[in-house]
Amino acid sequence: MSIKSGYFNKHLHVDLTKGTAEHRDLLDTFLEKYIGGRGFGAKLVWDNLKKHDFRVNPLGTENLLVIAPGPLTGVYLPSSGKTSFVAISPATGLYGDSSMGGGFGVELRQTGIDILSITGRAPELSVLFIDNNETTILPMPELKGKSCLEAEGIIKERLGTYAVHVATIGVAGENMVNFACVNADWSRNAGRTGIGAIMGAKNLKAIVVRGHKDLPVYNVSGLMAEANKAYKYMEEHKYFRMWQQEGLMNVIEYANEKGILPAYNFKDTVFAKHDQINGATMLAHYKIGDSACFSCSMCCGNICLVKSGKYTGTIIEGPEYESCAMLGPNLGIDNFAAILSAVRLCDELGIDTISTGNIVGAVIEGYEKGILSLSDLDGREITWGDEEAVLELIQKIADRRGIGDILADGSRRIIEKWPEMDKIILQVKGLEQSAYDCRAGITMGLAYATSDIGAHHTRAWTIAKEIEEGQNWSDEEKVDTVIYHQKLRPLFDMLGVCRLPWIELGLNERHYENFYRCVTGKEASLEQLLELSNDIYDLTRLINTRLGISRKDDSLPYKVWANPPLTGPNVGKVIDQKDFQKLLSLYYQKRGWDENGIPPAGVERKFED
C-alpha cells in the first residue's frame, strides 16, 4: 500500500545568491522512504555533497540548509510541533541537525510545503518571507546586530502582522559562532550543531512563515480517536502534573541524586547547592507561567521572572534542564537568578546554551590549571561561580572579541590553539557534550561516541535506564539498548513530533504507527518505521565516513577515561577503554559496519534515487 495523504508533495528550494525560489515536486517513493524531518534533510544533504564531490565548506555558499517538518507536524496528536534543521555542521564539519519545537514548523507546513532548502548567500542581510505560495527575499540590513527577540519584534512590526512565525538568528549567528542557534517563537531554539552560523553565512537573518492551508490527513476521525487515547493516557500518568509544573527542571534533582549532573566542568557530578537551582525553587520563587509547543499537553516549558536582586526584571521562557545545568552547576553558579540571566543572554545572542556552558566551564578550569594565562583571558579573571565574568565572556564569544574570537570557533579550534585543553573540554567530533555525565553508564558513553552529530543525547539517552535497570546488563543488551534508542529517537525527528511523551511519560511507541497510518493512509508497522529510521542512521554514517570519520573518532572526552567524579554516588567511576572498545566492536557488528566503523560498499546504492 502506498501513501495516500500526509504530504503536500512540494519542496521549496531557495537560492539566495540568485534570489530565486523554485517549487519542486516530491515523488511518493521519496516520501515513503525518507518519511520527513531529518530523513529528508539527510538525503538532500547527501545529494548535495555528491554534487560537490564531498567538498562542502559548512560556512560556504554551497552548504545546503534543509528545514523539514514531518508528516505528523501540526496535526492533532500529543506534541506535534517539531521541525528539523539539517546541514553540514560548522562545529563538526560533518552531518548536523537540530530540532525545534514551538509552532514554526506547523506554520511552515501550512504554507503548503514539506521541505524548505536554502543555498547561496544573499548580497545583504535579508529576511526570507514565505507567505502561502509567495516567496520573497526582503533585504533588511537594519536588522544587523539586533538580538533574536528584538529582531522578531521588528520584523513583525515591519510586516504589520503578529500572525506569522519568525525564526531568527542573533549576533552570534551573524558572526558565525560555530554553536550559534536559530530562535523561533521568541525562545524555541534549534540549538545544536551551529545551524545559526550557517544562516549567518548565508546573510539570512530570519525566516518568516505564514500559511493557511489544511494539513493533509487521510483519516481524521481515526487520528482523533487514537490521539484522544494518547492524551488520556498522558493526563492520567502520575507524573503528568509534575511535568506541567516543573517541566524539564525536575531532572535537576534526579540528576543530582543519581550523580549525573555536571558540576564544575564535569569535575564532579553532584552539586552541593542543588536545592537552590532545582524545580521546586523555580516554582516557589520564579515561575510565572507555562509554555507549551504546538498541541502539547505536557507544557514542559516554563516562564520565569526574577522578582528581586540585581537581575530584577529578567524574564525568560525556560530554563530547561540542559541550559540550567550547563550554565549553573557546571560553572559553579548557585544563584538561580544569575542562571536565568545567562539563559536570557544566550537567547538574545542566539547561542547554544549547552556548548556555551561547556566552553565557559573549560575556560574556567583551564585558567585554574594554568593552561590559559590571564593575558589569554584579556586580563579578566574568571573563576567558578563568578556570574559577572561568565556573562561577560558569553557576550565576548558572540561578539568575537578578544578570547571570544577563538572560543567562538568551538572546541576543535580551542584544542588546536591550546592542545592541553583536550584534557579539559568535553567534546566528541567537535560537538560539546550534553548535560548528562556518562561515567556512571557506559551505554551513555557509547551513545555519545556513536551519535551522528557528536556528543549529544538526542540520538540515545540511555543513562536513566542503565542506572535503574542495567547494572547487570550483558554487552549484548547494552548495545541493543543504544541501537534501539538510535532507531526510535530519530524516528520522532523524522515524523516531526516530540519524544518526551514516550521517554518521560512512557507513552507506548505503538501509537506512532497508528498516527502514521491515519495521517498517510499507508500501513506500516513500528518495526518497518524503525527500519526506515535505521536506514537514515546508515545514511548519516555514510555522510560522516565519506567526510573522513572512522573508528578513531568514535571516542569519548579525556575526562571520561581518566578523571572520575570527585564525590557523589559515582565517585571513582570512569569508563574503561578496553570495555568500551569491546562494546564499540559489538556495536559496529550489530549495525553491519566493518571493524573500522565504515558501512559496507553496498549501502550507498540504497540512497541513489
Next chain:
Amino acid sequence: MSKKLTVIPEQCSGCRICELVCAIKHFGVNNPKKSAIRVLTTYPHPVMRMPIVCSQCKVLTCAQVCPVDALRRSDGVVQLNKENCTSCYKCVDACPFGAIYVHEDCDSPIVCDMCGGDPECVKKCPTGALRLIPEAALGEFKRLNNVLSYTQMKEIEFYEKGERKVIHYAEIGKEEL
C-alpha cells in the same frame, strides 16, 4: 444558556490544542487557522498567552452592524445564518475582541457556536485555561488570583494527635506596604 465559556489566561500554556480541535470539529480538517478560537502570544513585554474566543456578549455588537441580520442569538448562543450572510465581514471589525475569524477557503466568517453547549476546546484544554462555568461564577478566578498575589501565603505545619496538618495564612508582604 446560563453557562459561559471563560478564559483564564494565567493558566494558558499556548499549546493551541483548542484551535486544532475547533477546526476538526467544525471543518473536519487539521488546520488551526480554521477555528473560532485563537491563542495570542505576546512576549517579552508583556508575557501573555490569551485565548480569544466569543464572549457571547449580552449586547451583540456584531449583530448590530450586520446589514442582513445574519447574526442572531438563539438558545443563548450567537448563531450565524450562513444563507443570509453576505461575507461583508463588518462583524469581524465590529467585535471588540476580534473573536470572529476569516479564512480564505471559507465563504462566511467563523463564529463560535459553543458546540451546542458542550465546547470541544473546553473539554480538550490540558491546563484548565478554558472553562465552562455558570454565569454567576464569572470573575471568581480573577478574584482568587488577585487575593493570592496581593498576599503571600504562609504555611505552618503542626501535628495534632499524631496527624500532620497544615494551615495557610496570609501575610501581607511588608516590602509592598
